[in-house]
Amino acid sequence: MSVNTIVPLTNVGLLARAVESAANRSPELPGLVVMYGPSGYGKSLAAAYAANLHRAYYVECRESWTKKAFLTAILREMGIIPMKTLSEMVDQVAEQLSRSGRPIIIDDVQYVIDKSAANVLTDIYNASQGTLILIGEERVPASMARLERLHNRVLEWVPAQAASLDDVQELAQSSYPDIEMADDLLDMVRTRVKGCLRRVAVNLYRIHSEALANNWERVDMDIWGDRNIHTGQPPARRA
Amino acid sequence: MAVTRKPAHLEAQGPKGDRQFIWESMRALHRGGDRFTVRDIWLLSTGNSPKGRVRDYITGLVAAGYLKAWATPGKATEYELVRDCGIEAPRVRKDGTEVTQGRGREQMWRTIKIIGDFTARDLAQAASTPEFPVAENTAKDYCTMLAGAEYLAAVRPGSPGVPARYRLVQRRWTGPRAPMIQRLKQLYDPNTGEVVYRRNPQTEEGDE
Numbered sequence: 001m002s003v004n005t006i007v008p009l010t011n012v013g014l015l016a017r018a019v020e021s022a023a024n025r026s027p028e029l030p031g032l033v034v035m036y037g038p039s040g041y042g043k044s045l046a047a048a049y050a051a052n053l054h055r056a057y058y059v060e061c062r063e064s065w066t067k068k069a070f071l072t073a074i075l076r077e078m079g080i081i082p083m084k085t086l087s088e089m090v091d092q093v094a095e096q097l098s099r100s101g102r103p104i105i106i107d108d109v110q111y112v113i114d115k116s117a118a119n120v121l122t123d124i125y126n127a128s129q130g131t132l133i134l135i136g137e138e139r140v141p142a143s144m145a146r147l148e149r150l151h152n153r154v155l156e157w158v159p160a161q162a163a164s165l166d167d168v169q170e171l172a173q174s175s176y177p178d179i180e181m182a183d184d185l186l187d188m189v190r191t192r193v194k195g196c197l198r199r200v201a202v203n204l205y206r207i208h209s210e211a212l213a214n215n216w217e218r219v220d221m222d223i224w225g226d227r228n229i230h231t232g233q234p235p236a237r238r239a
Numbered sequence: 240m241a242v243t244r245k246p247a248h249l250e251a252q253g254p255k256g257d258r259q260f261i262w263e264s265m266r267a268l269h270r271g272g273d274r275f276t277v278r279d280i281w282l283l284s285t286g287n288s289p290k291g292r293v294r295d296y297i298t299g300l301v302a303a304g305y306l307k308a309w310a311t312p313g314k315a316t317e318y319e320l321v322r323d324c325g326i327e328a329p330r331v332r333k334d335g336t337e338v339t340q341g342r343g344r345e346q347m348w349r350t351i352k353i354i355g356d357f358t359a360r361d362l363a364q365a366a367s368t369p370e371f372p373v374a375e376n377t378a379k380d381y382c383t384m385l386a387g388a389e390y391l392a393a394v395r396p397g398s399p400g401v402p403a404r405y406r407l408v409q410r411r412w413t414g415p416r417a418p419m420i421q422r423l424k425q426l427y428d429p430n431t432g433e434v435v436y437r438r439n440p441q442t443e444e445g446d447e
Contacts (some may be wrong), residue, residue, distance in 0.1 A: 044353050044354050044355060045365055047353050048350045048353040048354050048365045048366070049368070051349055051350075052346040052350065052367075052368045052371075053368050055345075057415075058349065058352060058353055060352075060353075076252075076414070078326065079253070079326070079327075079414050080249050080250065080252065080326055081250045081252050083247070083248065091247035092248070092249055095247040095325070096325045096326055099323055099324055099325035099326075100324050100327065107353070174360075174364060175361075212400070
């Protein structure tokens with residue numbers, strides 16, 4: 001059994017600590033945790049780790065969701081047969097959350113936060129006093145400011161951080177232990193993609209493939225030369 | 240805001256194992272304000288669970304603090320549900336300790352839904368916790384079986400030196416209970432009660 005199989009990425013640790021403190025809060029404290037940040041920052045990995053630590057329920061919101069679709073999805077995740085009315089369904093969700101003490105993670109919450117479906121969140125929280133973890137894009141705190149009843153129940157705001165050099169090293173080490181990637185190259189990748197972890201991963205994959213194709217055991221800036229770094233921008237048109 | 244809230248009715252989807260059936264029976268009786276005996280629960284199961292199995296589970300629940308036993312001389316012991324943890328039947332042994340077998344699998348099944356596309360190694364890492372680490376080979380077998388059952392689609396097929404990348408087929412997500420690999424190298428889905436994939440159908444027919 002390996003000693004430490006957990007990738008200690010910054011955002012994974014940040015969310016795990018916030019959920020830990022929310023799950024063990026004293027009863028007079030509110031139970032909402034909100035993690036927000038641009039897409040590709042590794043919020044899902046953070047969600048997976050926090051979910052597994054606490055056996056949390058997890059739902060990913062969709063843009064088209066109505067209140068009913070939202071509640072049905074949560075009950076499905078809980079493995080509970082939904083009752084007929086919305087209010088009964090809220091009671092079912094709340095009952096299961098407060099009885100089990102398990103947190104619920106609502107991902108991509110930006111899709112519901114500006115719509116009436118957001119009231120489902122308030123209702124569930126009020127009825128359960130459970131631990132709710134909302135994860136979404138950068139604008140989520142601003143949208144939530146308009147939902148006063150939800151906003152003032154936030155125990156902790158967790159802004160997702162751009163990838164650090166440590167994060168990039170960790171990812172390179174754990175995904176491609178067979179090739180040594182030098183810090184100067186890793187840091188250049190990190191800067192070019194502005195700390196977006198998903199794009200870091202794409203570039204590490206390309207660096208790894210290129211290294212295999214050229215029989216490199218080690219890659220640094222000099223070896224990489226002027227090869228491309230994928231930044232997500234379309235290539236400039238040539239004159 | 241309502242001051243008194245009637246407990247909502249919770250019923251688990253899908254086929255129920257012994258524990259789940261017993262647990263839901265106890266919750267139903269408790270909701271009606273009743274205590275119950277081993278015999279009450281066994282009768283409710285209409286003989287599907289052996290009486291000894293019911294008794295052992297109840298013993299475990301008492302030891303773990305979910306049930307309180309009320310003994311009256313000359314009468315069968317009555318039990319009361321004192322810690323209701325919701326719809327999911329607690330997994331306890333007869334001595335009250337928690338059964339944690341299958342936690343790695345549960346973590347993988349949960350993680351698959353969360354992380355988008357992944358290789359077996361990604362899955363092993365993302366699904367591991369300090370208490371229940373998931374080995375890469377375990378994740379690899381699980382991915383192969385889930386892909387065989389078409390629960391996962393290969394985003395990028397594997398080839399020598401390049402691991403396959405998978406993604407959950409959303410409409411194939413059948414429920415929260417993790418499909419399990421059984422000894423015959425077949426995948427059983429406890430959400431539907433069906434065997435959804437057999438790795439080697441020919442040899443298996445030969446075995447029977």
